[in-house]
Amino acid sequence: SQQGEEDPQALSIQEGENATMNCSYKTSINNLQWYRQNSGRGLVHLILIRSNEREKHSGRLRVTLDTSKKSSSLLITASRAADTASYFCATDAGTALIFGKGTTLSVSS
Amino acid sequence: EAGVAQSPRYKIIEKRQSVAFWCNPISGHATLYWYQQILGQGPKLLIQFQNNGVVDDSQLPKDRFSAERLKGVDSTLKIQPAKLEDSAVYLCASRYASYEQYFGPGTRLTVT
Numbered sequence: 001s002q003q004g005e006e007d008p009q010a011l012s013i014q015e016g017e018n019a020t021m022n023c024s025y026k027t028s029i030n031n032l033q034w035y036r037q038n039s040g041r042g043l044v045h046l047i048l049i050r051s052n053e054r055e056k057h058s059g060r061l062r063v064t065l066d067t068s069k070k071s072s073s074l075l076i077t078a079s080r081a082a083d084t085a086s087y088f089c090a091t092d093a094g095t096a097l098i099f100g101k102g103t104t105l106s107v108s109s
Numbered sequence: 110e111a112g113v114a115q116s117p118r119y120k121i122i123e124k125r126q127s128v129a130f131w132c133n134p135i136s137g138h139a140t141l142y143w144y145q146q147i148l149g150q151g152p153k154l155l156i157q158f159q160n161n162g163v164v165d166d167s168q169l170p171k172d173r174f175s176a177e178r179l180k181g182v183d184s185t186l187k188i189q190p191a192k193l194e195d196s197a198v199y200l201c202a203s204r205y206a207s208y209e210q211y212f213g214p215g216t217r218l219t220v221t
Contacts, residue, residue, distance in 0.1 A: 033209060042113075042200065043152070043212040088151050095165055096142055097210060099151030 006089055006103040013107055019076045021103040023089030024069075030092050032065055034074050037086045037102070046074075046087075079107045111135065113213035115201050121219045127189035130216045134182070134203030140164075141178055142210065143186050144200040152200055158184065191220045 007022045023032070031050045035043040049056045049065045049072065056063045062075040076083055084107045090097035114133040122128050134141050139160050144152035155174065157164040160181040169176065173192070178184040188195055198217050202210040 030207075035212075042214040043202075045209045045211070048209055090151075096154040096157050097152075099153070101149070101151050 006087070006100045008103060009101070010104045011106070013079055013105070015079060015081055015107055015109045017079055019079050019083070019105055019107070021074045021087055021089075021105070023072045023074070023100055025072075025089075025091045025098075025100075026070065027091075027093060029067075030094055032063075032072050033090045033092060033097065034061075034063060034072075035088045035090060035099075037088065039085075043088070076105075079105075081107050081109045083107050113201055113203050113211050115199075115213035115216055117216055118214060119217050119219075121221065122191055124193055124220050125190040127187065128191055128218065129185055129187045130199050130201075130218075132184045132186070132201030132213060134184070134201070135205070135211055138203035138205045138211070139181070140204040141184050142202040142204070143176060143184070144202065146198045146200055146215070148197070155186070155199075188218075191218075193220050196220045 005024050013019055031048050033048045034046045036046055037043050047058045047061055047063050049063050060077045065072045086102045086104050088099050088102045090099045116131050141158045143155040145155050146152040155169045156166040156176045158178040161178045174188055176186045196219050198215040200215045201213045204210045
């Protein structure tokens with residue numbers, strides 16, 4: 001079963017713009033992770049935010065977590081064409097990750 | 110540090126045939142996962158190993174899928190017989206303790 005639901009399903013922006021993706025989940029978690037997947041490639045881990053954290057930064061990435069609303073957001077600032085990929089949130093409740101269906105981001109130059 | 114290795118990268122078979130995938134996790138990672146990713150969806154867990162024991166195989170279609178982890182290191186996932194709906198990317202991941210999972214490049218299976 002899939003716990004995380006990303007929104008929007010698809011997003012198209014211009015280089016230099018910011019991209020925001022949202023994730024909602026259903027049950028209690030230990031942490032929430034975001035992954036990127038380029039077409040035909042494996043998943044690359046981007047960032048992990050623990051349940052007692054509210055915000056985390058890594059380079060051009062900013063992740064927020066609201067456990068009361070069971071939601072998270074991923075912000076990519078100053079996007080580049082190389083950011084074109086699918087982005088997945090995954091919740092960790094102590095065993096395996098449960099992934100959402102992903103947001104497909106397209107960045108045009 | 111070498112990543113998670115998987116082979117083959119691509120496989121095309123006919124329905125009712127059998128197929129096997131191989132995974133070599135990162136050295137020292139006790140936990141190993143197999144995921145199935147159907148086109149347009151997120152990965153779905155098939156089976157989780159801790160060393161060479163199964164932790165969770167609740168979503169593994171056991172009538173046709175089987176998996177083993179030899180000596181707590183390499184793992185193989187087998188499908189026999191394959192169905193059209195098994196067409197997907199099969200991802201292997203490994204993890205050390207409670208840190209993030211590292212994924213291999215995946216095996217893209219096409220069943221015709």
